[in-house]
Amino acid sequence: MSVGYSEDSIKTLEWQEHIRKRPGMYIGKLGDGSQPDDGIYILLKEVVDNSIDEFMMGNGKRIDIQLNEKTVSIRDYGRGIPQGKLIDVASKMNTGAKYDSKVFKKSVGLNGVGIKAVNALSNQFIIKSIREGLVREAEFAGGIIVNDKQYPANGEANGTYVQFTPDEAVFGQYSFQDEYIETMIRNYTYLNTNLTISFNGKEYISKNGLLDLLNENITTEPLYPIIHLKGEDIEVAITHGVGYGEDYYTFVNGQHTTQGGTHLTAFREAYVKTIREFYKKDFDPSDIRTSIIAAISIKVEDPVFESQTKTKLGSKDMGPNGPSVKQFITDFIKEKLDNFLHRNSETAQILLQKIIESEKERKAISGIKKIARERAKKASLHNRKLRDCRIHYNSKDDRAHESTLFITEGDSASGSITKSRDVNTQAVFSLRGKPLNTYGLTKKIVYENEEFNLLQAALDIEEDMENLRYNKIVIATDADVDGMHIRLLLITFFLQFFPELIRQEHLFILQTPLFRVRNKKKTVYCYTPEEKEKAIAELGPNPEITRFKGLGEISPDEFKNFIGPDMRLDLVRLTKEDQIHDLLEFYMGKNTPDRQDFIINNLRIEEDIIDEEPAPKADENNIDEEGNLDDENKNLVA
Template sequence: LPAVTIVLTKLHAGGKFGGSGYRVAGGLHGVGISVVNALSEWLEVEVTRDKKIFFQRFEKGDAVSGLKIIGKSSRTGTKITFKPDPEIFEETNYDFDTITHRLREIAFLNAGVKIILRDEREENKEISYKYNGGISEFVSYLNKNKDVLFSKPICFKGKKEDIEVEAALQYNDGYLENILSFANNINTEEGGTHLVGFKAVITRVINDYARNNLLSNGKKPSLKEGENNLSGNDVREGLTAVISVKLLNPQFEGQTKTKLGNSEVRGVVSYIVGEGLNNFLNENPSVSKRILAKSISALNAREAAKKARNLIRQKNGMLGLGALPGKLADCSEKDPLFREIFLVEGDSAGGSAKQGRDRRFQAILPLKGKILNVEKARLHKILDNNEIKSMVTALGINIGEDLDIEKLRYYKVIIMTDADVDGAHIKTLLLTFFFRYMKPLIERGNIYIAQPPLYKVEYNKKNHYLFDDQELEDKLKEIEGNPRIQRYKGLGEMNPEQLWETTMNPENRVLKRIELEDNIEAENMFTILMGSKVEPRKDFIYKHGLEVKDLDI
């Protein structure tokens, strides 16, 4: 059989085995293209080599033609065309945006490679990516709407023990860290040994530099003997970084490949990044001074906030004093899988929700006013916010690096706010908090948005609840006479029975689940909308203002 036929029809025939095809691969078992073929209604392959174009067609995974020559060409390469089998997949349409996100990522990770995506379903829809700066340009892209402490990212690159390491980092004036890690071009969202090594060496090198070097006045070291070390959180405050490793035999934890397990990678990353960062700090004192000032500022804030931070590490491992918040109306169901909690805007609506709920499985936590915008706040300020403390205590999983998703007390976390601009603002503040400090809840699909009705139409002694202007318009076309129309301004205008029937009853309600399709774009959007810089927000409003359908003035 021709090699191309074997690769497309036999499992474990991938080019990663034997070392003659390519040295680095993201695949584990050499089955990728043969699985694609098996799951396709049809697949066609064209291989251009030796000045000839070879062609073969497959259907349902089996060859329906032999390998034949169909033309001549001086180029080289392989083209695969396939159609997913609709008998296997319910959805066979590809989302353009989802593909662009991944291709952009690959282009950043492979400097100089040009990738073109063309959507022939729509006329003239094409996008191309090429980044000669590689991951350095990636970091600049991630920081594009932030005020950075120095103009160009710091870059490190090296190879040791057949492991290639590439890293880039840059600080901004914010309080959040954003570190992306990759292994053989695969986004390791859960980190792994390469990320552990990167974080550890950054902390060690900056601490060593802080103790061994004088401040600009030449009198005192940045950290004196006897003073506490800068913690990992201190040195990573405002840090944006990308760490990419390439190795021969990656070991991932689980089939999803979201966490790298090779123990030898940690030491290699530590050596290459440590040597590079140490040299950079010594050769660039002006930049080093800014990094140290940022880290020491974080240390001082941490020391001042010890009382608040200690709340996290109490015996129960949660925020607060151990007991559930007094204003939480909990449910009787014991299994978290069947429990849900409503985060309700305001005490008035919270009271109605408590009365209207099903006490067996629905818990209610009223939130007073707007919570803190965590995009602009340090951790100690966040921990001082009563509404956030109540929320985290009720959910039971802690925040940030201390988060333990297995302790989640409710499978559904439902945000329920008024259908006005204030309600939208509160939703955005809550989503910002969940994205920054409880991201696994979003990644696992635990966060939902309730959809209370916007209108009530009374006609012939019956109430009809409608959720938008289009539904109202359609309903009015059906009705003869003069119905009574009420536009709800807030949840508090509904009595407990109405709130249950329209918004809380699983039989009738509409919930929107929050999903994270593109972490990088979500990061960028939260920075634009909730960050401290005004200009990106103004630009966004100017660009998209005319797209608004309902404007609340």
Template sequence: MSKDKENKNKEYSAGNITVLEGLEAVRKRPAMYIGDVGIKGLHHMIWEVVDNSIDEAMAGYCDEIKVEINEDNSITVTDNGRGIPVDMHEKEGKSALEVVMTVLHAGGKFDKDTYKVSGGLHGVGVSCVNALSTKLVATVYSKNGKIHQQEYSEGIPQTGVEVVGETDITGTQIHFVPDKSIFAESVYKYDTVATRLRELAYLNAGIKIKLIDHRELDDEGKTKEEDFFSEGGLLEFVDYLDGSREKLIPSPVYMEGEKNGVPVQVAMNYNTSFTENVVSYVNNINTYEGGSHVSGFRRALTRTLKSYADKSGLLEKSKIEISGDDFREGLTAIISVKVAEPQFEGQTKTKLGNSEVIGAVETCVSETLTHFLEENPKEAKMIVQKVLLAAQARHAARKAREMVQRKNVMSGSGLPGKLADCSEKDPGICELYLVEGDSAGGSAKQGRDRKFQAILPLKGKILNVEKAQEHKIYDNDEIKNILTALGVTIGTEDDDKALNLAKLRYHKIVIMTDADIDGSHIRTLILTLFFRYMRELIELGYVYIAQPPLYLIKRGKKEAYVYTEGERAGVVKEMAPEGKEDSLHIQRYKGLGEMNPEQLWITTMNPDSRNMKRVSIESAAEADHLFSMLMGDEVPPRRDFIEKNAKYAKVDV
């Protein structure tokens, strides 16, 4: 009997469930287990349940997963795996289903015979979801032909494990209602869920994942749904990320192998852009901070490409020393490894620490890439020429940076003349507003609290850094002013891409633009600058978007500021219940400059009454795809996006 068949015939029963500790602390300190109790933690509830289904798929027992967002913002996740065991757990004296659902650190993840690799490594997943739900119903379609079900509230069983029917299929369905008393937000975002499920489909080729949103009906009265399925896996993932970029070589390079017991998959391609986009995963978990698998990839890429370039004589005429960064400019790569016992640095699972993975990835990439370069000399030459151009641009960028820094030193404080600084010097308290236009900048300067709020007016649109080489950004006055005001520098002696935050002057950087098309464009240009060159500021949670009101609605002495179109309808109905909208004075704010300093302070800048949005990166891969599509050269993908997402979009290209 083959090993695969032998493994598939192994029983998955109560004996495979290992119990480590109880569930008491989850409701008291939920953020310790799911990250936070905001919108991110709310969505994390879905990931924990879906991860269990993906683990079944990785073990070879499941190929269909369905995620439903219900009308009441409850979630239902269904898979066609083996079904959670329902037989009695010998040690606990209760059904294995109840143990899995109510005991922290209980699950098949701790039994190596059940799951060789797993995303939900701490086993806290589904029991945490149970603890943080007002209602959870677990339904198991069991191999014994019965449908078993148990209901819980706040992690406590409300029923026994009951037989509620018969079945000829196997699988698990988890339906849960997040506890609104715990989560600050209770409305799921379709796009956030879709992005993660798309990612999982690419990372697990051959698995069908369906997303259904019962909250919305289309024009035909049908529910919104989307299917995610990938045959090509990582190759298709790279093509998706590079969909709005011009490719340097026709097809991605795919590398796969298993070294030191670590299965490795890598897909990569080069494009004509000036940015690097390396996205890494361990057991389907996005490792935002990289780790040993990324180190192994970068070492192999640099060594292999440099060795080939040296042998082929392509670097002979270059007078500029090539660095590791140069080999990664215009590179898009996906690295996915499966590790039986991964060691993540920190609770967030964002950086892999296993040293043995470095060699596994390095060997796999070196061997495959060497063959590719030797067998495809035309593509190899194009890649090396791109590397040489990157080295020249890096050298020019370093000179430009040094020039800007010298000028700052010579001019004394070096702060931009337009900056109205604050008196406080503690960065943790200070706020910098990047304001569109001199008019709004004037209102903001008069309306602010001078102690901790600084204002930097921006004239016109800054350079689109998505389509410009790095040295060009130092020629743009507005970008120079932003960098100088912040007190940050890009590039160090050892790393030309590193962001130096040692002299960062503000821990709140607020983008404040008009609520019109030009304002949206300026905001996106600034966000592109931060994402491409100062991403660490976003990751630290320092970047915000101001939310000025769209309307001021008055009736007599009664007035209300309105921030959304939906809110406008509600306020109008409340202030004119008889339906006479003409009895109201409705002022539409097209620009920040239309508000006087006091109004701008009350609505947009006062910490006690303002409503700012913190910028975060839910998926680095999706964010990269979005910025390259919105701000790159390719028009068709951008047009499709606008037509799909804008409610009243009319696009003329």
């Protein structure tokens, strides 16, 4: 019997219903606040963007942000929204001042959707306009208005106030992480010099723009002082570090375009062209850009982004009557960078030496690279290490941001993940035992070592990050000493050769449960001893308790619970305080006596951790020449 298809089958959703039913169309993923691109931070950004646009138009020099558990408030001191349109701005789709480019010439938000998404996805949303001695205040719940009032301002300064609480009915259990909000705020201040943003009473301000950004984010000593170039609608900061990879911070109209776009492509090409012309030599682009650290910010009229979350610029032109983005950036870099290098011969000499060294290394391993590429090409036809997925990060698919590669140890663990994964978005790469410690080695090892070469090919990052095939690279190892060691070896590999993967927040550690506590009615998976004790108390007397020693012990039916939408991931992050060279030298280098002393002085056995009694000292005879524990002492916990 066929299902009837009539006028009754056609549904028209109210604006707020559509946003709540399809939130991913408006804010990307939902998340629980544990990752910086989770939806609750997109809501905050949508509100702050409006205040930033006011500042960019010369109105208000301060923004106050307050976070009280799950409620956020944002107060700016601009002109205030025209009060007759306050409710329309908050609840009527395709309504906003940003359609008038005379009022908001180079704004981030142009489609009139952002603030409505915040409204619809909040269980409480309050918006106030303080203007001309009056306050108009509207309150909504899930996008539906519940209160509208007007009262005297009593001397309060003009501006706009927004308060919202993301709806747990949409987002589930979530929590804001201060550090992610602080990073967002710092980026706003770098791009809007002399704007003060206060977050829970702490003030942030930048006087030197992108120069401050690089100075505060570089984790290694730059080879030469940062080159800082500014022009109308463009600002650039450039230097080189040591090691490999390319590291970029890109922005459009104050929006952090984490996935780059046409402006980044144009900058990379313009930089190579300018360097070649300055030195009058046809250097290879990879030699010129290896270990570059750069930030670029441009302002574009009516920018076109490739998604509502605005992380990748699609615009090809600077504006309706302006030059192309490529031509604009090329002309600027060619003039300003060329002039700078002519005036700063010492920097020019350091840069030349860096390029020559990169060229020597590339040529030294060119033969090995050719063999490795052929090997990877053959392996890709039947790569037993990689069980690929269908949707990749570099595709146009709506679910591209979900693409994930799990790096596992051994056949049993990879078998469990492979059987329980989402074949559309989750791939598995299986390691054979412990990978090589790559600290202090050159990139030659990436091509000589078959496993690393196949991993590089799977990620498709040999040339650059543009073709990265997975948004999340997840290290999935056992929660024991060997698993921790493999974890460290892989992080060392990425830090050594592909640090931009970590800087751009693509590398994660998978958390898997340590215990399963169950009775006949309920099963609880516990990630910590504290969670285990709580579960025992909840389930009552004599529950069955299982301690998982390895991923291979978890059945595929169970494993799907741990790699689904609610999987727990720890982001591998780099901050200015993390000096890569020093970290790797101490933990992964050949400094045996220092590390041996550290292990001896910090070892504690499990019982002593629980009882909080002094830990026994490890016997020096049980530590090998590399400063690692022998097999008998692997039950000790550092």
